[in-house]
Amino acid sequence: MTSIKFTPVKLIIRLAILICINILLFSACSYGSQQYAVQVAAAKTPLDIPQFSKRHFVSDSIVEIKTHDWYKYVVGNFETLSSASKYARELVQQTGIINVFPVKLEEVSGKFSEAQKTDLNTKQIELSNISETTDSAQVETKKIEPKAETDLSAQKSVRKPSNKSNYLFVRILGDKNVSELKNDLIIFGNKHFPLFFRKFYIRVIEKTYTYPIILLFIFLIIIFIINVLLVLLILYYSNQVKNHKDRYISIYTNLYEKVLQSYLFDEIDWKKTFDKLKKIKKPLNREILTSVLFNFQENLRGDMDNRIPEIFVKLELHKDARKKAKSSFYYDQVQGIRELTNLYPKGAFAVVRYFINAPNDLVRSEAQSSYVRLYPDKPFDFFRTLTSPFTRWTQLSTFHFFRLHQLPVPSFVEYLDSKNPNVRNFCLRMIIFFQQVENATEIFEFLNNPLETTRFLSIRAINDLRLYDGKELIKNIYPKETEKNKLEIIKALKNIGNSDDFDFLETIIRSGFVTLKTEACRSLYFMNAEGRERLILLIQDTEMEIGKYLDHITDPRN
Amino acid sequence: MKRILVAEDNKLILETIALSLTREGYEIIKATDGKECLKILESTEVDLLITDLYMPCINGHAVISTIRDERGLKIPILVLSAAGAEENVVKAFDLGADDFMVKPFSLVELNVRVRKLLALRR
Numbered sequence: 001m002t003s004i005k006f007t008p009v010k011l012i013i014r015l016a017i018l019i020c021i022n023i024l025l026f027s028a029c030s031y032g033s034q035q036y037a038v039q040v041a042a043a044k045t046p047l048d049i050p051q052f053s054k055r056h057f058v059s060d061s062i063v064e065i066k067t068h069d070w071y072k073y074v075v076g077n078f079e080t081l082s083s084a085s086k087y088a089r090e091l092v093q094q095t096g097i098i099n100v101f102p103v104k105l106e107e108v109s110g111k112f113s114e115a116q117k118t119d120l121n122t123k124q125i126e127l128s129n130i131s132e133t134t135d136s137a138q139v140e141t142k143k144i145e146p147k148a149e150t151d152l153s154a155q156k157s158v159r160k161p162s163n164k165s166n167y168l169f170v171r172i173l174g175d176k177n178v179s180e181l182k183n184d185l186i187i188f189g190n191k192h193f194p195l196f197f198r199k200f201y202i203r204v205i206e207k208t209y210t211y212p213i214i215l216l217f218i219f220l221i222i223i224f225i226i227n228v229l230l231v232l233l234i235l236y237y238s239n240q241v242k243n244h245k246d247r248y249i250s251i252y253t254n255l256y257e258k259v260l261q262s263y264l265f266d267e268i269d270w271k272k273t274f275d276k277l278k279k280i281k282k283p284l285n286r287e288i289l290t291s292v293l294f295n296f297q298e299n300l301r302g303d304m305d306n307r308i309p310e311i312f313v314k315l316e317l318h319k320d321a322r323k324k325a326k327s328s329f330y331y332d333q334v335q336g337i338r339e340l341t342n343l344y345p346k347g348a349f350a351v352v353r354y355f356i357n358a359p360n361d362l363v364r365s366e367a368q369s370s371y372v373r374l375y376p377d378k379p380f381d382f383f384r385t386l387t388s389p390f391t392r393w394t395q396l397s398t399f400h401f402f403r404l405h406q407l408p409v410p411s412f413v414e415y416l417d418s419k420n421p422n423v424r425n426f427c428l429r430m431i432i433f434f435q436q437v438e439n440a441t442e443i444f445e446f447l448n449n450p451l452e453t454t455r456f457l458s459i460r461a462i463n464d465l466r467l468y469d470g471k472e473l474i475k476n477i478y479p480k481e482t483e484k485n486k487l488e489i490i491k492a493l494k495n496i497g498n499s500d501d502f503d504f505l506e507t508i509i510r511s512g513f514v515t516l517k518t519e520a521c522r523s524l525y526f527m528n529a530e531g532r533e534r535l536i537l538l539i540q541d542t543e544m545e546i547g548k549y550l551d552h553i554t555d556p557r558n
Numbered sequence: 559m560k561r562i563l564v565a566e567d568n569k570l571i572l573e574t575i576a577l578s579l580t581r582e583g584y585e586i587i588k589a590t591d592g593k594e595c596l597k598i599l600e601s602t603e604v605d606l607l608i609t610d611l612y613m614p615c616i617n618g619h620a621v622i623s624t625i626r627d628e629r630g631l632k633i634p635i636l637v638l639s640a641a642g643a644e645e646n647v648v649k650a651f652d653l654g655a656d657d658f659m660v661k662p663f664s665l666v667e668l669n670v671r672v673r674k675l676l677a678l679r680r
Contacts, residue, residue, distance in 0.1 A: 257569075257570050257573065258573075261573060261574060264574075265577060265578070295568070295570045295571075296570065297662075298661075298662060299568065299570075299571045299574075299661050299662050299663070300662055300664070300665065301663065301664050302663075302664030302665065302666055302667065303664070303665070304664075404642060404660075
C-alpha cells in the first residue's frame, strides 16, 4: 500500500513566503521616500484649469486631485520640502498667486490634517471667485498643458519640476505622456486597490518616477534574481526533505519487513520482535509499519490471515486507523476504512456502515467496497439503506471483488424494490449477468419505469433471459419508447419472436428509420426460415430497397 | 539442491517467498523484473521458475513466451499473480506455464505446488 498525500497547505505556505518576501522587498525599497508638490489652488467645485493657467501664467502641468469634498490643484514633483518651498516662492513671483505652499503628495491624496484643511478653506474663498465655470463631470484627475506660446517668458524662469531625472522615460514617451501615465496609474490604484495597499502602491509609483529608469531596471533585475534564487532554494529544500523522507521510509520499511518476516517464520518471539521494531511511536514509522502489514495481508493468506491482523492490534495500529477514519480529510478517511477492513475487520463494521451514505464519492465508494468484503454472506445488503448514488466505478469494483473471490451470488431481485435507481439498474445488470430467470415477474414491472435506462435494462433482461411472457409487453410499449429502447425491442424479437411478430416487424420495415429498419430486417432474417421467406417476399417491393438491407445484414463484417 | 528462480517486483513478497522456499531446502535466485529474469536464465541453469505477470521492463507473459518459443527451455513455470482473471490464466497456460496461483496465496500451498512441479520434472 502506498501512502500518497496531496499537501496543498505546504505549497500555499511556500508561495505565501515568496509573496511576503517580495512585498517586504518592495516596501523596504519604497519606505521613507516622500514626494512633495506645490499646491496652487483648492476648491469645492472643479476649476477650469486652462483658464486658471492662462490667468495666472502657470506654465507647469497642473494636476487636479479629488480628495473628499475638495478639488486640489498641484504642480511639480520634488523629493525634498526645501526644493518644493523654493519652487513655491518662485511661483508666487511668477504668477502672483499668494496662497501657494508646498504639500506632501501623500497628504494631498487623502491624509490632510485638520490644520491644513482649515488653511485650505481660507484659500478656496479666493479661488472660488476665479472659478466661474465648473465642470460637473466627476473626473478624478485632469492634466492640461498650458499654451506654450503665451507663456514662454514665464516658462524660462520657472524650474521644470517634473521627471528630469527619469530622462529616458521622458525621451521615449514624452513629458506629457509620462505624467498622464503616472496620473492614470494613481487613479487606477485609488479606484481599484484597498486602502491599506493604496499607500504602498502610490509610493512605488512615485518612487518609480523619481529614480532614473536604469536604476529601476537594476532594481527589477535584482528582484527577479532574488525570486529565482528563492524558488531554487525552495526547490532544493523540498527535494532534500523529500529525499530524506524517502531514504528514511526505505530504511525503516526494510527493517520492519525483515523483523516481521522473522516473526512470521517463527524465528523470533514477540518480545524480541517488539524490541527490534524501532521508533514505532513516531507517526511516520507507524504508517510504514501499517504499510508493511498491509502489503503482507494483500498478498498472503492461509496462516497469515490471522497472524497479520494480530500484529496490527498488538502494535495498536488499529487505533491510528480509527483516527484516520474519523479525520475530516477524505483521503485519511479512505485510508482508515481500507486499513480497518483489511487488517482489523472487527473494528471496521461500524465505520463502514457509517460511511455507506457519505457525501464524498471516494469515501462512500471505499465504504461500499469494504462492505462487500466484510459481509461475504450478504455482500449487497447495504442496498437496503443506500440513499446516495452507487457509482459505476463502485459497481465495477464490487463486481470485480465479488467475482475474484468467488462469493456466493445473492438473489438480486431482493433489492429491486430499492428506491435508489442506481441500485435497481445494478440489480437488473446482475440478474442478466447471473441469468437469474426466476425473477421474471419483477422485471416486467420495470417496463413502465419512468427512467429510460431502467426500461432498457428490463427489455435487455427479457431478451437475454429469453422471457417469452414479456414479448407482448415490450411490443405494447414500443410506440412510446425512445429510439434506443425501440432498437432493443426489435433485437429481443429476434430471439423471443415467432411468426406472429412478422407483421409487427414488417410495419417497422415499411415505416421506420434506417437503423430500426436494418434491425427489423436482421430480426426477421435471423428469427427462423419463415422470417427469411417473408423478407424475400418484401424484396419484390422495389420501393423499399430491401435488397440493400439484406446485403448489409448478411455481410459477416456486420 | 534444487535451484529456483523467483521473478517478482514486490520486494516484500520476493523476500518472503525466498525465505519460505529456502527453509524448504531450495536454492533461491531473485529477480525483480522480467529483463533481469531472462538475463539470469541466459547464464544460470534453474530447475523451476516462479514468475509474476505484471513486472517492470518485460511482463510475465513475455517472459514465458521467450523461454518457451525463443529459447526452447523446458523448465517448469509457476505463475504467481494477482491478475487472476480468466483471460490471464488461459493466456499464461497457452504460452507454456505449468501452474498458476492467484494472489493472495498461501505459502504452504506454494511449497506443495513447487514440490509437485519439481517432482513432475524429474
